[in-house]
Amino acid sequence: MSSRAQDVAETLNYAHYLFKIGEHKRALVNYQRVLYFSPKDVNTACLVRMGDCYCALDSLHKANAYYDLAFFSTSSDSIKDALLLKRIENLIISKEYMLALQDLYAVEVNTPSKSRQVTLYTACIYYGLNDFKQAEHYFSILLDSTRAPMLHKQYLNILKELDHVNRLNPNTAMILSMIIPGTGQFYAGDIKNGLNSLTITSLFLYFTTRSIITVGVLEGFTTVFPIYFRYYTGGFKRAKAIAQQRKEYRRAEIYNKLLSLYADYERIHP
Secondary structure, three states, rough: OOOOHHHHHHHHHHHHHHHHHHOOOHHHHHHHHHHHHHHHHHHHHHHHHHHHHHHHOOOOHHHHHHHHHHHHHOOOOHHHHHHHHHHHHHHHOOOHHHHHHHHHHOOOOOOHHHHHHHHHHHHHHHOOOOOHHHHHHHHHHHHHOOOOOOHHHHHHHHHHHHHHHHHOOOHHHHHHHHOOOOHHHHHHHHHHHHHHHHHHHHHHHHEEEEEEEHOOOHHHHHHOHHHHHHHHHHHHHHHHHHHHHHHHHHHHHHHHHHHHHHHOOOOOOO
């Protein structure tokens, strides 16, 4: 073996070692060194490892670029499917749901475990697309009520919780705060901001009224009323934003509950 080839082999082995012990950034540097100086020595497994390093470093788009290279470097259908599933998982995490759904159609479902993984990803994608009926359909396939009745009962409770969250309407929050400042925030479950909005707006309304009585209508409207109006309009706009944020936050919480419940199911029925 030539000195150059030996150096490449040693660098590659060192990169594998660093990957194994979790030193992903350093491993990546060594993989890239091999790729630069001897690209013919970088096989499918190395490209996958480089993608995995980027995953560990939360660079999911770069990870998918290497998974794509690995995909086209192999003729093995099973490896291609495994790489597609890695790519799909990254797209779901990145909230690129339509791209994930397109890739999902290319996966060959030929084993029970792969079927469950594809079903799980399909459920996650539809949840991310806010198509909750479809998401519910696929989660229901995963969580067999006959095999785990207690977990299925929890699942039904989570669905009720999701239905309650989906009923939260940001426009309703805005209208409520137009009528009585702060009530939109109360409706969204944000008591602190609701009280703050109600208190500040009420105080400015009081000062506006007092100014009109003491110094006259024209001066009262031109001095204090613009400030009151700014707080009033800002209040109902914030109520809508708070309701939307609350809705998205609660949906994310429920999504995590569903994934946790599925993980419990898999532990009981692997």
